[in-house]
Amino acid sequence: MRSLTTPPAVVTAGASMFADSLTAQGVEVSAVRWQPPAGDAGSLATVMGDPRRRAANASALEAMLGAQAHLVDVQPAAEALGLERGQLLHAGPPVSWDQASGPMRGALVGALLLEGLADSPEAAERALAHGDVTWEPCHSRGAVGPMAGVVSPSMWVFCLRDEAHHATSWCSLNEGLGKVLRYGAYGVEVIERLHWMSEVLGPLLQRAVRAAEPVDVRAIISQMVQMGDEGHNRNRAGTLMFLREVLPAMIDSGLPTSDVAEAVRFVSGNDHFFLNLVMPACKLSCAAAADIPGSTVVTAMARNGTDFGITTSGTGDTWFTAPANTPEGLFLGGYGPQDANPDIGDSAITETAGIGGLSMATAPAIVRFVGGSVPDALATTQRMYDITVGENPAFAIPILEFRGAPTGIDVTSVVRSGVLPQINTGMAGRVAGTGQVGAGLVTPPMGCFTQALDALAAAVPPA
């Protein structure tokens, strides 16, 4: 008997006991990450065996990549979305007052104060608890909202148009960081800022946008992912490029130069202003992929601060929900993990469209904001290619030699691999009225994907 002439190569999969034992004996081991699929094996087999799936997912990807996003108008939500007095929108899947988290309650309270529907936070809470006003998801009207995502009729919204698919999406104007409504704050300064946004900023942006060529938001996103922005928690370059596009028309608007200068200071002083344009652009991309029978591509990921919900192309508007995880990351000032609310906001639409946490590799500086390390950021995006159906060449990642962003999260890949989409996110304070407490990393609960898989399986026609 002859011994091996080269050292043996050992590859292990699954539970680590065997690999650990070999490593302890000084043997080099290549461990393959593998775990049993998370969901019902029968559902997975049914969906994987669906002969429509491959073509349906290819169509979904093609639709996502082909979506356009031009900023065509800025309007009050009452006009743009037909919101009536006493109607509100919010982030994530539907949620009742009883189930609503602190920041969601805080934002709803603030909206009632802004609209003059209550004259104190206490009165607002009573009105909300008694059902005097109604609220529904932004997504139910084709809109999106960051964090609590609360939109009331007098708030102004961006109107983005996808002419390729004859679709429109909307998003509120970004208020800045810290004590702001979307993080659940509703103090005097919050409401005053919102009044100024409705009275000065909105009308000025409307005039500028209407006077100039529609801003190609998707083209700006293409550039920003080459400038260290991943479009969810870093929007610095995007904000500056957007400002550059609308500036000349703002200056030429004929409105008082002091208002123009104040608006420019406000926009340029808020690195996240462009997030509220990235989000509806991503919504248009995801909406274009909706309602393709047999497609297992995720078309929305959204959180209301209590539950995380997803929708898929093959299952229409149905939300598959599970309790939201709480992000882990870096905290502002004296805040810590005990202050963080569970994951909240429609902003995970950025990840659904392939940027944000899925494209962390293009924004290595993000780790200073959300935690983690630069190699983690690169590894994360590499891993995301395992759970997506394709790549978006329009969002090319320079450090990955211009590989396109991983795009089109596939429910079957998530369930089979156990790899969950990576989300970069802001963290709201748990207690209503607090505001932002930090930023960090989070994943959706697997339950959303296993439920979606079961529904996709149920929708597969008998062979």
Place this chain on the structure above:
Amino acid sequence: MRSLTTPPAVVTAGASMFADSLTAQGVEVSAVRWQPPAGDAGSLATVMGDPRRRAANASALEAMLGAQAHLVDVQPAAEALGLERGQLLHAGPPVSWDQASGPMRGALVGALLLEGLADSPEAAERALAHGDVTWEPCHSRGAVGPMAGVVSPSMWVFCLRDEAHHATSWCSLNEGLGKVLRYGAYGVEVIERLHWMSEVLGPLLQRAVRAAEPVDVRAIISQMVQMGDEGHNRNRAGTLMFLREVLPAMIDSGLPTSDVAEAVRFVSGNDHFFLNLVMPACKLSCAAAADIPGSTVVTAMARNGTDFGITTSGTGDTWFTAPANTPEGLFLGGYGPQDANPDIGDSAITETAGIGGLSMATAPAIVRFVGGSVPDALATTQRMYDITVGENPAFAIPILEFRGAPTGIDVTSVVRSGVLPQINTGMAGRVAGTGQVGAGLVTPPMGCFTQALDALAAAVPPA
């Protein structure tokens, strides 16, 4: 006799014959890049043995890292630099009319047309050839100029101040790309643009800069290197951040809104506008390190289109020159390598200060503009740490896990290793009047460094 139990590890150095032969036989070889030092062995031994060198270079690095750069004013060159009628500045070391390249001649011609010192290009050439006007390097007055770098009295310049070292530096306003004076073009549109810059843009920027707090140019550079700009051939994020800083004061300037809107369009439409602020900021950093006896750190790299020149800390203002190389890279429109002029401009001050080509790793998208590959860009910066005395933590490169830019090129390291500083640069057309033909990569001639080494050796006090 027993054979080895593990495969042999072969390391080779120097000429590749042995390594090639082993590789051909299927043996794995680790080749160490090594070559005999380029310069005079005696000079190298003398300078390396100089007991002052280590501390002198540490002082030079400390000065470079401690330099500030605030934009404190915008003025006509006549006022700021005391340039009189008939006096011009240019890029690089001194150059005579006979020796001047096409783009240098073209820019000098344009300056005479702008100043009304000639009424035709032919008359301007005659005046220049007959010595009716004088020209000297920008560096001789503490200024810098990109490409031909020609400055005439009526052109406006940025004035940047380093309060830490009580120093000032200046640079012209960037004209944009294509047919522009600094690339040697002098057509009607070039001269008209320069008139507009002197009559509208300069005064407007002056009013805005004087009205606001001094813009911290170094802080913007810190941010831009986290946003895909290396500060020489990519200044997109820097330009937008600069615009953001001066915008409110421009809008509030009281000047006609049509002029303000036009200026904003001009600045924001030119991704290189901020280069002319990066350069004097880098000049201030390098100037702070000047005149330290025994220091082998390079304090300027500059090209006049004919010769490449360097200065070092230990040898004062003396230029060490050699014929400039011609960049290799990507060409505009129908231009090709035969159209490119040898390397030109003071913009290699960016590399002298640690950014530009030395920090290519932070700008992987630059390869689409200057050629090369993304792995090349990373490897280039890694290699530059071998020839620099330190790192600049203020210019942290995210993809290298926030390692500081390689800073302070050491003449002895360049000569010993044969590794030359990497420069990213624009390419001017060889023929006067052409303008830009491309952008690419280039290195200085080794002769500059071996001459500097000899001079440094001559200045070492006897033991």
